[in-house]
Amino acid sequence: MNPKEEKVKIITEEFIENDEDAGVGRQKKTPKVARQKRKKRLPTTGPEEMVSENPHFNQQEPVQEDSDTRPLSMTSRRGPRSLPPIPSASRTGFAEFSMRERMREKLQAARSKAESTLLQEIPTPRPRRLQSPSEKELETEFGTEADEEVQRTQKEDDSQSYSRVKFCDSVRKIKPKPPVPPGFPSAEEAYNFFTFNFDPEPEESEEKPKAKNRDGTNQEEEEGEEEEPPVQEHKMDEEELLSAKDDEDFLLGLDHAAEDFVVVRPADYESVHVRLQMEKELLFVPSRLTVPTYKKLPENVQPRFLEDEGLYAGARPEVPRACQNIMENRLLTQEPGRKWFGDDGKILALPNPTKGFPSRPPVLTQEQDIKAELETLYKKAVKYVHRSQHMIGSGDPSGNFQLDIDISGLIFTHHPCFSREHVLAAKLAQLYDQHLARQQRNKAKFLTDKLQALRNAVQTELNPAKPHKSLDTTQKAINEYKSEIRQTRKLRDAEQEKDRTLLKTIIKVWKEMKSLREFQRFTNTPLKLVLRKEKVDQKTDEEAYEAEIQAEISELLEELMEEYERKMEGYRAAYQQWKAWKKAQRAKKKKKKQEHPDEEMEEPYPGEEPVKPVPPEPTDRALVEQQVRERAARSRRRPGEPTLVPELSLAGSVTPNEQCPRAEVLRREDVKRRSIYLKVIFNDKEVSRTDSRPLGADFRVHFGQIFNLQIFNWPESLMLQVYETIGHSGTTLLAEVFLPIPETTIVTGRAPIEEVEFSSNQHVTLDHEGVGSGVPFSFEADGSNQLILMTSGKVSNGVAWAIGENGIPLIPPLSQQNIGFRSALKRADAISSIGTSGLTDLKKLAKWAAESKLDPNDPNNAPLMQLISVATSGESYVPDFFRLEQLQQEFNFVSDEELNRSKRFRLLCLRSQEVPEFRNYKQIPAYDREIMEKVFQDYEKRLRDRNVIETKDHIDTHRAIVAKYLQQVRESVINRFLIAKHHFLLSDLIVEEEVPNISSEGSGILGLSLFKLAEQKRPLRPRRKGRKKVTAQNLSDGDIKVLVNIIRAYDIPVRKPTASKFQQPSRSSRTFSEKRAASPTAHSPTHSADYPLGQVLVRPFVEVSFQRTICHTTTAEGPNPSWNEELELPFRAPNGDYSTTSLQSVRDDVFINIFDEVLNDVLEDDHERGRGIHTHIERHWLGSVKIPFSTIYFQAKIDGTFKIDIPPVLLGYSKERNLMIERSFDSVRSLSEGSYITLFITIEPQLVPGESVREKFDSQEDEKLLQATEKFQTECALKFPHRQCLTTVTDISGKTVFVTRYLKPLNPPRELLDACPSSPQATAELVARYVSLIPFLPDTVSFAGICDMWSTSDQFLDLLAGDEEEHAVLLCNYFLSLGKKAWLMMGSAIPEGPTAYVLTREQSHYLIWNPCTGHFYGQFDTFCPLKSVGCLIGPDNIWFNIQRYDSPLRINFDVTKPKLWKSFFSRSLPYPGLSSVQPEELIYQRTDKAAAAELQDRIEKILKEKIMDWRPRHLTRWNRYCTSALRHFLPVLERSQGEDIEDDHRAELLKQLGDYRFSGFPLHMPYSELKPLTEAVYSTGVHNIDVPNVEFALAVYIHPYPKNVLSVWIYVASLIRNR
């Protein structure tokens, strides 16, 4: 054994051990690690061995793979056994090889054993490694050996079972005899060492490793068993068994068990062919070949094509041919396969359902961040337009048309390279072609036949067999025939002559050619002319010839005779004339001679002298015959002469190059170098070109190409350019060929191939045999008879329109064509061909349809066809008018009148128009009959009344007019804002956090919110949160309640003891000076003694009425009662509309009335008194507070103490304070006169008040000023966000106006000034009273949902309605005109909320005026309703309050101090001198006193009726006496403005009505309408007294002020007679 191998063995062994050690040591490691290590180590050994061995054990692995994780010792055992004969061979190369082989086996065995043990320990990752690709590669590398191995193993499979036994034995044998070398620690190691390394015997070397390996395995097993058994569970059951057994076997030294279970076989392999064979049996692979049609159809059935029969067949979906074939083949093999095929032998298919164009909606990309320079510019696609009229209309759906140009070939009729022979040949060919063409037409024959027929006709005409015909007609016909005959004969003769000359020329050219060929001794062209003689029967021919000549002669003679006759006629006539003339001449001459001998000269016209006519010569037959024969001989075949039929053939042979002279060879070569191509030029643009084809020797080029031109526009021109390329040099344009644009009827398939000639004017001279072009040349040797030929040729081509998929020719519509093309119309487009008007003319349309051969089965044409069929049937009536929407009639299911009559429809319409009455109409009934007529009554009435001024409701006409005007303004404004209402802002729809403000100044949202983040989500002690606001949309009746919390009242008037008939008058109100000083009034304590101690002074209770719902509190006692009760009143929105606009326009008031409950003992008999108490409850109205709902709505809550509106005269009550009782705090509380009530009012749930419309109004103000106002407002809002700052307002026409323009001194009515001229203060009060008498109407009510609107003072006075601003402006203007210093003061008050007051400056102090009530307060009056001051507005400036406090009590009104008041106009922005919007002067009309008196009576009457109405179950008696007394008293009240008269009045009344218990009061209010008056009377509850003997008194007084301002006094009283 060679030492190298031994070495290898040792090393191998070593590393195997190593490996095992490693395996034992690191059992958790995957074998791959070990393996890699092995690989690394191997190269350190002899490289040669490495090469041979390393692959081997890789190669061996596939075998292992088969057995995977079985105990692999088996494999290793098998290896050696397979090689028994090999070791016995000599040590040749082969032996060495086999030796090596064995070594490898051994190695393999050892390794696999090691691996198997490893695998048993760590089995799972094993397979993965085995399949690593590198190994596979190696496997294939050594493919041959692998095969060998496979075969070997196959062989051994059979013998395995018994060989195993053998092997076991051998193992046993080996085991007992290990030599034990001394000095080695382990016997086993030593054993391994020796057995492996030093055993030269191959047998042993085979066996020993096994033993060793087995031992190794044993060791490992023993170690491994302790740790690893569970891992084996992952293996297959078989393996589990095996491993269990193996363990035993190994222990026993037996190895047989493995083989029992393991069958190692080679992988099943079948050759490709076998497998294909098998697959062929199993699988059916349909053929891809086309199935012949007959297979797909039933026997003996011809395919039937529906299209050909004119039926419509839709376009089939496109399926690749191969797929279709496969499908067809498949279907045919199936049983009922034929049913899938249609009549045409194709698979049945529905028309292609796919749309031809994508219908994907355009993608809208909204990229915001695209930089400007990167932005894509949109440019509209521009089609190539040759001329504008060729543009396709945009409405045209398909712009794709197709023109098919078929260029089949090109023939040169002359080419520079033509040799002389070619020239002749071309000529000959041309002549021959001509001949053929003539032959085909055979005109001579046709004319001969015609002549024959005519002659026959003449014969029959002359035949007397037809006597019935009149002679005239016959003669005429004969004459016509004869002239016809003559013409025909002439034509025939000409034709025959031409034929004959052509034939002669052909023969001549052919002869020339023959001579040329002979001369030049070669032939260039294969042309060969053969003249075929056709024998004719000499005799018949001659006879026919003669007959023909005879007939001709006779005809000619006849003709000549006729002519002779005619000439003779002419001659005779002329002769007669001449004779006459002669005679006359002679006579003349005689005469002349006799009379004027000198006048010989007189004969003026020598020409006139007629020549003596010559008589015509008679015709000579012989002469005629001679002529005829001559002509016949010239033009006709001689009789008996055979007919010559030339036949040109290409049968001749061309002389090959070798035999040609040099010049000719050159020419031929030159021809070969040339090639031709054509360019297709469409509308002056090259669209395609043909291939370049070499020029043939016969000067023909075949192209055979078809170009499909997809065109958009109507073809303007179509041209072919012929280019010639010579060799590799450049191309030359030979010629341009213009092709005609085909007619629209010419479609592909029907187009004939036409030849278009072309010629070129180029001059070419060639140095060879070619004749050149444009150069003279001659056939003659002497150069005479020169010819100049230009290059020319013919292009055979076909141009046609393509046919689209659906059979429609792809022709552009006619509209693109010039008008000149009109004739060529037969268009697919009806409109373009017959014009738009044609569409309405059905007959034209039908005609067009018939002409254009529309496919009637094409669904595209279906509607048209139907229309046409209707039209042509003649049944339909074609209207002679044009209608835009023809189908409208179809939708009119009822007539318009009927539709308008439908109440339901009307209701729906009105509702959708948001007409106020119907805006919220719910559940419109389904049927007309369920809609009550009265639904519309209100609406109709309103419409009717729009222009009619109705005076019934508005007793006084002026007010009616004003009301109407107001109504109209309101409507127009509301309409404007209804539109604006539908414009939404983001904030209307989406609740979003505002942009956070990092600066902690202001709200500092971010900081606050950050703080909030740390907050608990659901704190245990939640903080009070604001009430949830409810949007008004989803509310319904009953959801909203008005909560009124009545807390307490102060200074309620107390009853007066009835006993005292007279009281000392005391002033209940203070004088001006007192008010200003706010000093306590000195009350006279006179009457305090009158009150019996302990007697109830007053038992007040509060009744709240709202929308006619009444709630009241319990009764309290005393003049300073405390109720602390909450009353809940339901709220109903008008029409059930809870929208913001609707709520804003609610005009209902909350009345808070204070009553005194009086118990009257009704028992009349004293003796009954002991048994029961019978009392009667009376309630006496003491006063009221009125709060409009709109105020509550906008303020959300009203909280405060209000002054009770107590009538100036309250009979039976006094405001006397019992000093005795109230002494202690009287000094504090009685600062102000009047009674007060503390209230808290709110709405539950809280409603979101509507915002004013934020529409920016246009303005006539200066832009700078507007900017300044904005700046000013933002600055102010930043500092004091809650203080009202007003710079601009909206005027009545909706324009923004700077507020100071409203302030201007305006004159108050003259009479007010005259009333008390001495006292300016009294005048001021009077003016304030006048202003307060103008009715109050909040803007929000009149212009719902609209921001504040300011009307100018004259508008205000005309309208007689306005809110605080208007009142304040007017009052301020009056004060200004009175010379006071006055400002408009914007602030908030109770209960109005944001409002406008007037501030005036008296000498040393300021006064605050409430313009709506006319009251005024001192600056330090605590009961002043104005609670905060935002800004002051003067006629020329605005001052914003920047003081710390805003309560009027605590602020300084000195506007000159810039630290306290921020002024709008300052040094930086001086006052520009704005003109006022107010009029120059107010003009006051005196109110008609009579009208006022009349109104007064009417109001009184109406109120009386009302009171009676309110008492339906009781009798209402009117005490006239009292009424007249009251009426008398009211003007006094007016004069004194309700002050200072109570006691006088009382005294007077008592005087008059001594025996009545009297309870009553005067009500005072400005007059606007009747309704507030009745409401006010109603709210007092006077009518509620149901004592049987009650009497009433009612008096009305109207005091007219200028400008129709009316002050209304109503005195209501109830009287009960005392008994």
Added chain:
Amino acid sequence: MAAAGPSVFLLMVNGQVESAQFPEYDDLYCKYCFVYGQDWAPTALPLASVSRVDGGAGAEEGPWTVTRTEERRQHGDKGLEEGISQITSKSQDVRRALVWNFPIDVTFKSTNPYGWPQIVLSVYGPDVFGNDVVRGYGAVHVPFSPGRHKRTVPMFVPESTSKLQKFTSWFMGRRPEYTDPKVVAQGEGREVTRVRSQGFVTLLFNVVTKDMRKLGYDTGPPDTQGASGPSPPQGLPP
């Protein structure tokens, strides 16, 4: 009036808000309400029978029934006109569905198909900070024809107006919301908003109509609208 034929038709809708697909969110709940036209009113189907039952029961059972009647009167016997569902978490299977199976049961009466009821859905769920934020709005008409209908409603939420607001709204957990979810059932004012798609909610409706045919409205297949006999069950619409 009985002889004259019906003056209203009835539309009874029941079914459920079945499930939702919100790929990014979990633990959602949903609210629904109906938006309908002016001619529509939610109603209890047999008005007479309801009052009779209440009356009878009230006499028997005393205060409890009284309060219940009271309550019913307050709610107007409107059925489940609006509702708020439980919070549901995503299923663990591959569908990742959020199942509510939240019942819908409402009956409308109407005189006019105009303003046909729409169901408005709004889905809420916690964001990363645990704030309840809106995850989707959607609306769909109640199906017109009687039978069983399945509807999948795509949901969307309004977008913040700026990036900064987007961030702060995310941070604060106060995403932009509609002032009123019913906005999504209307067309007006939508042009000022920008929205983002979020997910889908699947609804199941069983629709029964009464007297529609008599009032001249033909909504269903002819055989199911017949006056006599119950309509055969329809398959699920595709």
